[in-house]
Amino acid sequence: MSLERTLALAAALTLPLQAVAADDPLKVGFVYVGPIGDHGWSYQHDQGRKELEAHFGDKVQTTYVENVNEGADAERTIRRLAQAGNDVIFTTSFGFMNATERVAADYPDKTFLHATGYKQAENLGTYLSVTYEGRYVTGTAAGLVTESNVLGYIASFPIPEVIRDINATYLGAKAVNPDIELKVVWVNTWFDPAKEADAANTLMDQGADVIIQHTDSPAPLLAAQKRGVWGVGQASDMSHFAPEAHLLSVVNHWGPYYIDTVQAVMDGNWEPADYWGGISDDVIQIKEINAKLTDEQRAKVEGVITAIKSGEFHPFTGPINDQGGTERVAEGATMTREELATMDWYVEGMTATIPK
Structure with a gap:
Protein backbone atom coordinates (compact mmCIF):
# COMPACT_ATOMS: atom_id res chain seq x y z
CA MET A 1 0.00 0.00 0.00
CA THR A 131 -24.56 36.20 51.50
CA TYR A 132 -23.50 39.05 53.76
CA GLU A 133 -25.51 41.36 51.49
CA GLY A 134 -28.62 39.29 52.17
CA ARG A 135 -27.79 39.16 55.88
CA TYR A 136 -27.55 42.93 56.07
CA VAL A 137 -31.03 43.14 54.53
CA THR A 138 -32.15 40.51 57.05
CA GLY A 139 -30.75 42.56 59.90
CA THR A 140 -32.54 45.65 58.64
CA ALA A 141 -35.90 43.85 58.53
CA ALA A 142 -35.32 42.12 61.88
CA GLY A 143 -34.32 45.36 63.58
CA LEU A 144 -37.53 46.97 62.38
CA VAL A 145 -39.97 44.24 63.47
CA THR A 146 -38.48 43.06 66.76
CA GLU A 147 -40.35 43.98 69.92
CA SER A 148 -37.89 42.49 72.40
CA ASN A 149 -34.83 44.02 70.66
CA VAL A 150 -33.24 40.56 70.87
CA LEU A 151 -32.40 38.65 67.69
CA GLY A 152 -31.25 35.03 67.61
CA TYR A 153 -28.70 33.58 65.17
CA ILE A 154 -28.15 29.84 64.69
CA ALA A 155 -24.56 29.50 63.48
CA SER A 156 -23.04 26.42 61.86
CA PHE A 157 -19.21 26.58 62.06
CA PRO A 158 -16.88 29.47 63.04
CA ILE A 159 -15.50 30.08 59.55
CA PRO A 160 -15.13 33.54 57.94
CA GLU A 161 -18.30 33.17 55.85
CA VAL A 162 -20.45 32.62 58.94
CA ILE A 163 -18.69 35.24 61.06
CA ARG A 164 -19.04 37.98 58.43
CA ASP A 165 -22.73 37.08 57.96
CA ILE A 166 -23.32 37.42 61.71
CA ASN A 167 -21.58 40.80 61.62
CA ALA A 168 -23.60 41.93 58.60
CA THR A 169 -26.84 40.94 60.33
CA TYR A 170 -25.89 42.90 63.43
CA LEU A 171 -24.79 45.97 61.45
CA GLY A 172 -28.03 45.97 59.46
CA ALA A 173 -30.13 45.71 62.59
CA LYS A 174 -28.10 48.29 64.50
CA ALA A 175 -28.50 50.80 61.67
CA VAL A 176 -32.28 50.92 62.25
CA ASN A 177 -32.45 49.96 65.92
CA PRO A 178 -29.67 51.14 68.28
CA ASP A 179 -30.99 48.96 71.13
CA ILE A 180 -30.53 45.67 69.31
CA GLU A 181 -28.80 42.61 70.78
CA LEU A 182 -27.81 39.60 68.67
CA LYS A 183 -27.44 36.29 70.49
CA VAL A 184 -25.64 33.37 68.80
CA VAL A 185 -25.88 29.60 69.29
CA TRP A 186 -23.28 27.43 67.53
CA VAL A 187 -24.52 23.99 66.44
CA ASN A 188 -21.45 22.68 64.54
CA THR A 189 -23.51 21.25 61.71
CA TRP A 190 -24.88 22.41 58.39
CA PHE A 191 -27.95 20.21 58.51
CA ASP A 192 -29.51 18.62 61.58
CA PRO A 193 -33.19 19.54 62.01
CA ALA A 194 -33.37 18.42 65.64
CA LYS A 195 -30.28 20.42 66.64
CA GLU A 196 -31.47 23.42 64.68
CA ALA A 197 -34.89 23.37 66.36
CA ASP A 198 -33.26 23.04 69.80
CA ALA A 199 -31.04 26.03 69.07
CA ALA A 200 -34.04 28.06 67.95
CA ASN A 201 -35.90 27.25 71.14
CA THR A 202 -32.85 28.13 73.24
CA LEU A 203 -32.65 31.53 71.57
CA MET A 204 -36.36 32.14 71.99
CA ASP A 205 -36.05 31.19 75.68
CA GLN A 206 -33.44 33.96 75.88
CA GLY A 207 -35.88 36.52 74.52
CA ALA A 208 -35.20 36.41 70.78
CA ASP A 209 -38.28 37.21 68.72
CA VAL A 210 -36.55 36.92 65.32
CA ILE A 211 -34.69 33.70 64.48
CA ILE A 212 -31.99 33.82 61.80
CA GLN A 213 -30.07 30.75 60.70
CA HIS A 214 -26.89 29.71 58.93
CA THR A 215 -28.07 26.11 58.76
CA ASP A 216 -30.11 24.47 56.08
CA SER A 217 -33.36 22.92 57.26
CA PRO A 218 -36.67 24.76 57.79
CA ALA A 219 -36.77 23.47 61.40
CA PRO A 220 -35.87 26.85 62.99
CA LEU A 221 -38.56 28.61 60.98
CA LEU A 222 -41.12 26.00 62.00
CA ALA A 223 -40.07 26.39 65.65
CA ALA A 224 -40.45 30.17 65.32
CA GLN A 225 -43.98 29.87 63.95
CA LYS A 226 -44.94 27.45 66.72
CA ARG A 227 -43.98 30.07 69.30
CA GLY A 228 -45.35 33.08 67.47
CA VAL A 229 -42.11 34.86 66.53
CA TRP A 230 -40.39 35.74 63.28
CA GLY A 231 -38.00 33.53 61.30
CA VAL A 232 -35.84 33.97 58.20
CA GLY A 233 -35.48 31.45 55.36
CA GLN A 234 -32.00 30.20 54.50
CA ALA A 235 -30.69 29.63 50.94
CA SER A 236 -34.10 28.88 49.40
CA ASP A 237 -37.56 30.44 49.64
CA MET A 238 -38.90 28.85 52.83
CA SER A 239 -42.06 30.95 53.09
CA HIS A 240 -44.37 28.00 52.43
CA PHE A 241 -43.11 26.13 55.50
CA ALA A 242 -44.21 28.77 58.00
CA PRO A 243 -46.00 31.65 56.25
CA GLU A 244 -47.02 33.42 59.45
CA ALA A 245 -43.49 33.48 60.88
CA HIS A 246 -41.61 33.99 57.62
CA LEU A 247 -40.03 37.47 57.56
CA LEU A 248 -38.11 36.97 54.30
CA SER A 249 -35.75 34.46 52.69
CA VAL A 250 -32.19 35.04 51.51
CA VAL A 251 -32.01 32.86 48.40
CA ASN A 252 -28.88 31.56 46.63
CA HIS A 253 -29.55 31.49 42.89
CA ASP A 282 -29.12 37.98 40.88
CA VAL A 283 -27.08 35.31 42.69
CA ILE A 284 -28.49 36.62 45.99
CA GLN A 285 -32.23 37.21 45.99
CA ILE A 286 -34.51 38.50 48.74
CA LYS A 287 -37.78 36.60 48.51
CA GLU A 288 -41.28 36.91 49.98
CA ILE A 289 -40.97 39.84 52.38
CA ASN A 290 -43.89 39.38 54.75
CA ALA A 291 -46.98 41.41 53.92
CA LYS A 292 -47.41 42.24 57.62
CA LEU A 293 -44.61 44.79 57.44
CA THR A 294 -45.85 48.36 57.37
CA ASP A 295 -45.37 50.44 54.24
CA GLU A 296 -42.62 52.38 56.03
CA GLN A 297 -40.81 49.20 57.11
CA ARG A 298 -41.03 47.68 53.65
CA ALA A 299 -39.74 50.89 52.09
CA LYS A 300 -36.69 50.86 54.35
CA VAL A 301 -35.92 47.21 53.55
CA GLU A 302 -36.36 47.71 49.83
CA GLY A 303 -34.28 50.88 50.00
CA VAL A 304 -31.35 48.89 51.40
CA ILE A 305 -31.76 46.25 48.68
CA THR A 306 -31.73 48.96 46.01
CA ALA A 307 -28.67 50.68 47.49
CA ILE A 308 -26.69 47.44 47.65
CA LYS A 309 -27.75 46.42 44.15
CA SER A 310 -26.70 49.74 42.64
CA GLY A 311 -23.35 49.73 44.43
CA GLU A 312 -24.26 52.89 46.32
CA PHE A 313 -23.90 51.04 49.63
CA HIS A 314 -21.60 48.29 50.91
CA PRO A 315 -22.40 46.63 54.26
CA PHE A 316 -18.76 46.74 55.35
CA THR A 317 -17.94 50.41 54.79
CA GLY A 318 -16.29 52.14 57.75
CA PRO A 319 -16.00 53.33 60.30
CA ILE A 320 -16.15 49.83 61.82
CA ASN A 321 -14.52 48.82 65.09
CA ASP A 322 -14.09 45.29 66.34
CA GLN A 323 -15.56 43.91 69.52
CA GLY A 324 -12.65 45.27 71.55
CA GLY A 325 -13.05 48.79 70.20
CA THR A 326 -10.09 48.70 67.78
CA GLU A 327 -10.71 50.37 64.44
CA ARG A 328 -10.77 47.76 61.66
CA VAL A 329 -12.24 49.83 58.84
CA ALA A 330 -11.56 53.55 58.57
CA GLU A 331 -14.36 55.99 57.87
CA GLY A 332 -15.25 55.91 54.18
CA ALA A 333 -13.12 52.82 53.48
CA THR A 334 -14.60 49.49 52.39
CA MET A 335 -13.24 46.09 53.34
CA THR A 336 -11.45 44.26 50.53
CA ARG A 337 -12.35 40.75 49.42
CA GLU A 338 -9.17 39.49 51.07
CA GLU A 339 -10.15 41.08 54.38
CA LEU A 340 -13.69 39.75 54.17
CA ALA A 341 -12.47 36.28 53.22
CA THR A 342 -10.39 36.05 56.42
CA MET A 343 -12.75 37.75 58.88
CA ASP A 344 -12.35 36.17 62.32
CA TRP A 345 -13.63 38.95 64.59
CA TYR A 346 -16.95 40.39 65.70
CA VAL A 347 -17.93 44.02 65.22
CA GLU A 348 -18.27 46.41 68.13
CA GLY A 349 -21.47 45.93 70.09
CA MET A 350 -21.62 42.15 69.71
CA THR A 351 -21.68 40.46 73.13
CA ALA A 352 -21.30 36.86 71.89
CA THR A 353 -17.95 35.07 71.58
CA ILE A 354 -16.43 33.15 68.69
CA PRO A 355 -15.52 29.51 69.47
CA LYS A 356 -11.85 28.61 69.14
Whole structure:
Protein backbone atom coordinates (compact mmCIF):
# COMPACT_ATOMS: atom_id res chain seq x y z
CA MET A 1 0.00 0.00 0.00
CA SER A 2 1.37 3.40 -0.98
CA LEU A 3 2.15 5.99 1.66
CA GLU A 4 -0.50 8.35 0.23
CA ARG A 5 -3.20 5.65 0.41
CA THR A 6 -2.19 4.76 3.97
CA LEU A 7 -2.50 8.39 5.07
CA ALA A 8 -5.85 8.78 3.34
CA LEU A 9 -7.22 5.65 5.00
CA ALA A 10 -5.98 6.78 8.38
CA ALA A 11 -7.68 10.15 7.90
CA ALA A 12 -10.94 8.50 6.85
CA LEU A 13 -10.89 6.26 9.91
CA THR A 14 -10.19 9.21 12.17
CA LEU A 15 -13.08 11.41 11.00
CA PRO A 16 -15.95 9.39 12.52
CA LEU A 17 -14.12 9.19 15.84
CA GLN A 18 -13.65 12.95 15.91
CA ALA A 19 -17.30 13.52 15.07
CA VAL A 20 -18.42 11.27 17.93
CA ALA A 21 -16.08 13.03 20.36
CA ALA A 22 -17.43 16.43 19.34
CA ASP A 23 -20.98 15.23 20.01
CA ASP A 24 -20.19 13.78 23.43
CA PRO A 25 -21.81 15.74 26.26
CA LEU A 26 -19.65 17.67 28.69
CA LYS A 27 -19.76 15.74 31.95
CA VAL A 28 -20.31 17.88 35.02
CA GLY A 29 -20.17 16.60 38.61
CA PHE A 30 -21.46 18.17 41.83
CA VAL A 31 -20.54 17.32 45.43
CA TYR A 32 -23.01 18.35 48.16
CA VAL A 33 -22.40 18.44 51.90
CA GLY A 34 -26.07 17.83 52.72
CA PRO A 35 -29.07 16.11 51.17
CA ILE A 36 -30.73 17.72 48.19
CA GLY A 37 -33.91 17.63 50.25
CA ASP A 38 -32.52 19.95 52.94
CA HIS A 39 -34.48 22.86 51.38
CA GLY A 40 -31.40 24.99 52.02
CA TRP A 41 -27.82 25.15 50.74
CA SER A 42 -27.53 21.80 48.97
CA TYR A 43 -31.08 22.01 47.65
CA GLN A 44 -30.31 25.34 45.99
CA HIS A 45 -27.09 24.06 44.43
CA ASP A 46 -29.10 21.21 42.98
CA GLN A 47 -31.64 23.66 41.61
CA GLY A 48 -28.70 25.33 39.89
CA ARG A 49 -27.64 21.97 38.46
CA LYS A 50 -31.14 21.51 37.05
CA GLU A 51 -31.02 24.99 35.50
CA LEU A 52 -27.73 23.99 33.89
CA GLU A 53 -29.32 20.87 32.40
CA ALA A 54 -32.34 22.79 31.17
CA HIS A 55 -30.14 25.38 29.51
CA PHE A 56 -27.75 23.03 27.69
CA GLY A 57 -29.95 20.00 27.14
CA ASP A 58 -28.03 17.01 25.77
CA LYS A 59 -24.82 19.06 25.54
CA VAL A 60 -24.18 18.28 29.21
CA GLN A 61 -24.50 15.24 31.43
CA THR A 62 -24.60 15.96 35.15
CA THR A 63 -23.96 13.81 38.19
CA TYR A 64 -24.29 14.69 41.87
CA VAL A 65 -23.32 13.07 45.16
CA GLU A 66 -25.15 14.24 48.29
CA ASN A 67 -24.45 13.90 52.04
CA VAL A 68 -20.68 13.93 51.61
CA ASN A 69 -18.71 14.37 54.83
CA GLU A 70 -15.97 16.97 54.88
CA GLY A 71 -12.54 15.30 55.01
CA ALA A 72 -11.46 11.92 53.64
CA ASP A 73 -14.94 11.11 52.30
CA ALA A 74 -14.89 14.29 50.28
CA GLU A 75 -11.56 13.47 48.64
CA ARG A 76 -12.69 9.96 47.74
CA THR A 77 -15.91 11.30 46.23
CA ILE A 78 -14.22 14.05 44.21
CA ARG A 79 -11.60 11.58 42.96
CA ARG A 80 -14.28 9.10 41.88
CA LEU A 81 -16.03 11.82 39.89
CA ALA A 82 -12.76 12.69 38.15
CA GLN A 83 -12.03 9.04 37.43
CA ALA A 84 -15.55 8.64 36.01
CA GLY A 85 -14.74 11.16 33.30
CA ASN A 86 -16.38 14.31 34.61
CA ASP A 87 -14.85 17.29 32.83
CA VAL A 88 -16.01 19.92 35.34
CA ILE A 89 -16.48 19.30 39.07
CA PHE A 90 -18.18 21.71 41.48
CA THR A 91 -17.52 21.10 45.19
CA THR A 92 -19.96 23.06 47.29
CA SER A 93 -18.78 23.32 50.89
CA PHE A 94 -15.94 25.14 52.65
CA GLY A 95 -14.74 21.88 54.20
CA PHE A 96 -14.15 20.39 50.73
CA MET A 97 -11.39 22.90 49.96
CA ASN A 98 -8.26 20.88 50.71
CA ALA A 99 -9.68 17.73 49.14
CA THR A 100 -10.57 19.65 45.97
CA GLU A 101 -7.07 21.11 45.79
CA ARG A 102 -5.44 17.69 46.09
CA VAL A 103 -7.60 16.04 43.44
CA ALA A 104 -7.27 19.00 41.08
CA ALA A 105 -3.48 18.63 41.24
CA ASP A 106 -3.79 15.00 40.11
CA TYR A 107 -6.16 15.81 37.22
CA PRO A 108 -4.75 18.90 35.46
CA ASP A 109 -6.90 18.27 32.36
CA LYS A 110 -10.15 18.76 34.31
CA THR A 111 -11.74 21.92 35.69
CA PHE A 112 -12.57 22.22 39.37
CA LEU A 113 -14.63 24.91 41.12
CA HIS A 114 -14.84 25.15 44.90
CA ALA A 115 -17.55 27.11 46.71
CA THR A 116 -16.65 29.49 49.56
CA GLY A 117 -12.93 28.64 49.67
CA TYR A 118 -9.80 30.55 48.73
CA LYS A 119 -7.31 28.05 47.25
CA GLN A 120 -6.78 28.26 43.49
CA ALA A 121 -4.65 26.63 40.79
CA GLU A 122 -4.48 26.65 36.99
CA ASN A 123 -7.46 24.27 36.87
CA LEU A 124 -9.10 25.28 40.17
CA GLY A 125 -11.30 28.33 40.70
CA THR A 126 -13.38 29.51 43.64
CA TYR A 127 -16.86 30.99 43.91
CA LEU A 128 -19.33 32.13 46.50
CA SER A 129 -22.54 34.02 46.90
CA VAL A 130 -22.19 37.28 48.78
CA THR A 131 -24.56 36.20 51.50
CA TYR A 132 -23.50 39.05 53.76
CA GLU A 133 -25.51 41.36 51.49
CA GLY A 134 -28.62 39.29 52.17
CA ARG A 135 -27.79 39.16 55.88
CA TYR A 136 -27.55 42.93 56.07
CA VAL A 137 -31.03 43.14 54.53
CA THR A 138 -32.15 40.51 57.05
CA GLY A 139 -30.75 42.56 59.90
CA THR A 140 -32.54 45.65 58.64
CA ALA A 141 -35.90 43.85 58.53
CA ALA A 142 -35.32 42.12 61.88
CA GLY A 143 -34.32 45.36 63.58
CA LEU A 144 -37.53 46.97 62.38
CA VAL A 145 -39.97 44.24 63.47
CA THR A 146 -38.48 43.06 66.76
CA GLU A 147 -40.35 43.98 69.92
CA SER A 148 -37.89 42.49 72.40
CA ASN A 149 -34.83 44.02 70.66
CA VAL A 150 -33.24 40.56 70.87
CA LEU A 151 -32.40 38.65 67.69
CA GLY A 152 -31.25 35.03 67.61
CA TYR A 153 -28.70 33.58 65.17
CA ILE A 154 -28.15 29.84 64.69
CA ALA A 155 -24.56 29.50 63.48
CA SER A 156 -23.04 26.42 61.86
CA PHE A 157 -19.21 26.58 62.06
CA PRO A 158 -16.88 29.47 63.04
CA ILE A 159 -15.50 30.08 59.55
CA PRO A 160 -15.13 33.54 57.94
CA GLU A 161 -18.30 33.17 55.85
CA VAL A 162 -20.45 32.62 58.94
CA ILE A 163 -18.69 35.24 61.06
CA ARG A 164 -19.04 37.98 58.43
CA ASP A 165 -22.73 37.08 57.96
CA ILE A 166 -23.32 37.42 61.71
CA ASN A 167 -21.58 40.80 61.62
CA ALA A 168 -23.60 41.93 58.60
CA THR A 169 -26.84 40.94 60.33
CA TYR A 170 -25.89 42.90 63.43
CA LEU A 171 -24.79 45.97 61.45
CA GLY A 172 -28.03 45.97 59.46
CA ALA A 173 -30.13 45.71 62.59
CA LYS A 174 -28.10 48.29 64.50
CA ALA A 175 -28.50 50.80 61.67
CA VAL A 176 -32.28 50.92 62.25
CA ASN A 177 -32.45 49.96 65.92
CA PRO A 178 -29.67 51.14 68.28
CA ASP A 179 -30.99 48.96 71.13
CA ILE A 180 -30.53 45.67 69.31
CA GLU A 181 -28.80 42.61 70.78
CA LEU A 182 -27.81 39.60 68.67
CA LYS A 183 -27.44 36.29 70.49
CA VAL A 184 -25.64 33.37 68.80
CA VAL A 185 -25.88 29.60 69.29
CA TRP A 186 -23.28 27.43 67.53
CA VAL A 187 -24.52 23.99 66.44
CA ASN A 188 -21.45 22.68 64.54
CA THR A 189 -23.51 21.25 61.71
CA TRP A 190 -24.88 22.41 58.39
CA PHE A 191 -27.95 20.21 58.51
CA ASP A 192 -29.51 18.62 61.58
CA PRO A 193 -33.19 19.54 62.01
CA ALA A 194 -33.37 18.42 65.64
CA LYS A 195 -30.28 20.42 66.64
CA GLU A 196 -31.47 23.42 64.68
CA ALA A 197 -34.89 23.37 66.36
CA ASP A 198 -33.26 23.04 69.80
CA ALA A 199 -31.04 26.03 69.07
CA ALA A 200 -34.04 28.06 67.95
CA ASN A 201 -35.90 27.25 71.14
CA THR A 202 -32.85 28.13 73.24
CA LEU A 203 -32.65 31.53 71.57
CA MET A 204 -36.36 32.14 71.99
CA ASP A 205 -36.05 31.19 75.68
CA GLN A 206 -33.44 33.96 75.88
CA GLY A 207 -35.88 36.52 74.52
CA ALA A 208 -35.20 36.41 70.78
CA ASP A 209 -38.28 37.21 68.72
CA VAL A 210 -36.55 36.92 65.32
CA ILE A 211 -34.69 33.70 64.48
CA ILE A 212 -31.99 33.82 61.80
CA GLN A 213 -30.07 30.75 60.70
CA HIS A 214 -26.89 29.71 58.93
CA THR A 215 -28.07 26.11 58.76
CA ASP A 216 -30.11 24.47 56.08
CA SER A 217 -33.36 22.92 57.26
CA PRO A 218 -36.67 24.76 57.79
CA ALA A 219 -36.77 23.47 61.40
CA PRO A 220 -35.87 26.85 62.99
CA LEU A 221 -38.56 28.61 60.98
CA LEU A 222 -41.12 26.00 62.00
CA ALA A 223 -40.07 26.39 65.65
CA ALA A 224 -40.45 30.17 65.32
CA GLN A 225 -43.98 29.87 63.95
CA LYS A 226 -44.94 27.45 66.72
CA ARG A 227 -43.98 30.07 69.30
CA GLY A 228 -45.35 33.08 67.47
CA VAL A 229 -42.11 34.86 66.53
CA TRP A 230 -40.39 35.74 63.28
CA GLY A 231 -38.00 33.53 61.30
CA VAL A 232 -35.84 33.97 58.20
CA GLY A 233 -35.48 31.45 55.36
CA GLN A 234 -32.00 30.20 54.50
CA ALA A 235 -30.69 29.63 50.94
CA SER A 236 -34.10 28.88 49.40
CA ASP A 237 -37.56 30.44 49.64
CA MET A 238 -38.90 28.85 52.83
CA SER A 239 -42.06 30.95 53.09
CA HIS A 240 -44.37 28.00 52.43
CA PHE A 241 -43.11 26.13 55.50
CA ALA A 242 -44.21 28.77 58.00
CA PRO A 243 -46.00 31.65 56.25
CA GLU A 244 -47.02 33.42 59.45
CA ALA A 245 -43.49 33.48 60.88
CA HIS A 246 -41.61 33.99 57.62
CA LEU A 247 -40.03 37.47 57.56
CA LEU A 248 -38.11 36.97 54.30
CA SER A 249 -35.75 34.46 52.69
CA VAL A 250 -32.19 35.04 51.51
CA VAL A 251 -32.01 32.86 48.40
CA ASN A 252 -28.88 31.56 46.63
CA HIS A 253 -29.55 31.49 42.89
CA TRP A 254 -26.69 29.43 41.42
CA GLY A 255 -28.03 28.71 37.93
CA PRO A 256 -26.53 31.75 36.14
CA TYR A 257 -23.07 31.07 37.55
CA TYR A 258 -23.15 27.38 36.64
CA ILE A 259 -24.35 28.14 33.12
CA ASP A 260 -21.71 30.84 32.52
CA THR A 261 -18.91 28.67 33.90
CA VAL A 262 -19.77 25.61 31.85
CA GLN A 263 -20.15 27.77 28.73
CA ALA A 264 -16.66 29.16 29.31
CA VAL A 265 -15.25 25.63 29.61
CA MET A 266 -17.04 24.61 26.41
CA ASP A 267 -15.66 27.68 24.61
CA GLY A 268 -12.15 26.98 25.84
CA ASN A 269 -11.73 30.35 27.52
CA TRP A 270 -12.28 29.46 31.17
CA GLU A 271 -9.67 30.82 33.56
CA PRO A 272 -9.41 30.37 37.33
CA ALA A 273 -10.95 33.25 39.25
CA ASP A 274 -12.45 34.10 42.63
CA TYR A 275 -16.08 34.78 41.76
CA TRP A 276 -18.29 36.66 44.24
CA GLY A 277 -21.94 36.93 43.17
CA GLY A 278 -24.38 39.14 45.02
CA ILE A 279 -27.66 40.99 44.75
CA SER A 280 -26.57 42.89 41.64
CA ASP A 281 -25.82 39.58 39.85
CA ASP A 282 -29.12 37.98 40.88
CA VAL A 283 -27.08 35.31 42.69
CA ILE A 284 -28.49 36.62 45.99
CA GLN A 285 -32.23 37.21 45.99
CA ILE A 286 -34.51 38.50 48.74
CA LYS A 287 -37.78 36.60 48.51
CA GLU A 288 -41.28 36.91 49.98
CA ILE A 289 -40.97 39.84 52.38
CA ASN A 290 -43.89 39.38 54.75
CA ALA A 291 -46.98 41.41 53.92
CA LYS A 292 -47.41 42.24 57.62
CA LEU A 293 -44.61 44.79 57.44
CA THR A 294 -45.85 48.36 57.37
CA ASP A 295 -45.37 50.44 54.24
CA GLU A 296 -42.62 52.38 56.03
CA GLN A 297 -40.81 49.20 57.11
CA ARG A 298 -41.03 47.68 53.65
CA ALA A 299 -39.74 50.89 52.09
CA LYS A 300 -36.69 50.86 54.35
CA VAL A 301 -35.92 47.21 53.55
CA GLU A 302 -36.36 47.71 49.83
CA GLY A 303 -34.28 50.88 50.00
CA VAL A 304 -31.35 48.89 51.40
CA ILE A 305 -31.76 46.25 48.68
CA THR A 306 -31.73 48.96 46.01
CA ALA A 307 -28.67 50.68 47.49
CA ILE A 308 -26.69 47.44 47.65
CA LYS A 309 -27.75 46.42 44.15
CA SER A 310 -26.70 49.74 42.64
CA GLY A 311 -23.35 49.73 44.43
CA GLU A 312 -24.26 52.89 46.32
CA PHE A 313 -23.90 51.04 49.63
CA HIS A 314 -21.60 48.29 50.91
CA PRO A 315 -22.40 46.63 54.26
CA PHE A 316 -18.76 46.74 55.35
CA THR A 317 -17.94 50.41 54.79
CA GLY A 318 -16.29 52.14 57.75
CA PRO A 319 -16.00 53.33 60.30
CA ILE A 320 -16.15 49.83 61.82
CA ASN A 321 -14.52 48.82 65.09
CA ASP A 322 -14.09 45.29 66.34
CA GLN A 323 -15.56 43.91 69.52
CA GLY A 324 -12.65 45.27 71.55
CA GLY A 325 -13.05 48.79 70.20
CA THR A 326 -10.09 48.70 67.78
CA GLU A 327 -10.71 50.37 64.44
CA ARG A 328 -10.77 47.76 61.66
CA VAL A 329 -12.24 49.83 58.84
CA ALA A 330 -11.56 53.55 58.57
CA GLU A 331 -14.36 55.99 57.87
CA GLY A 332 -15.25 55.91 54.18
CA ALA A 333 -13.12 52.82 53.48
CA THR A 334 -14.60 49.49 52.39
CA MET A 335 -13.24 46.09 53.34
CA THR A 336 -11.45 44.26 50.53
CA ARG A 337 -12.35 40.75 49.42
CA GLU A 338 -9.17 39.49 51.07
CA GLU A 339 -10.15 41.08 54.38
CA LEU A 340 -13.69 39.75 54.17
CA ALA A 341 -12.47 36.28 53.22
CA THR A 342 -10.39 36.05 56.42
CA MET A 343 -12.75 37.75 58.88
CA ASP A 344 -12.35 36.17 62.32
CA TRP A 345 -13.63 38.95 64.59
CA TYR A 346 -16.95 40.39 65.70
CA VAL A 347 -17.93 44.02 65.22
CA GLU A 348 -18.27 46.41 68.13
CA GLY A 349 -21.47 45.93 70.09
CA MET A 350 -21.62 42.15 69.71
CA THR A 351 -21.68 40.46 73.13
CA ALA A 352 -21.30 36.86 71.89
CA THR A 353 -17.95 35.07 71.58
CA ILE A 354 -16.43 33.15 68.69
CA PRO A 355 -15.52 29.51 69.47
CA LYS A 356 -11.85 28.61 69.14
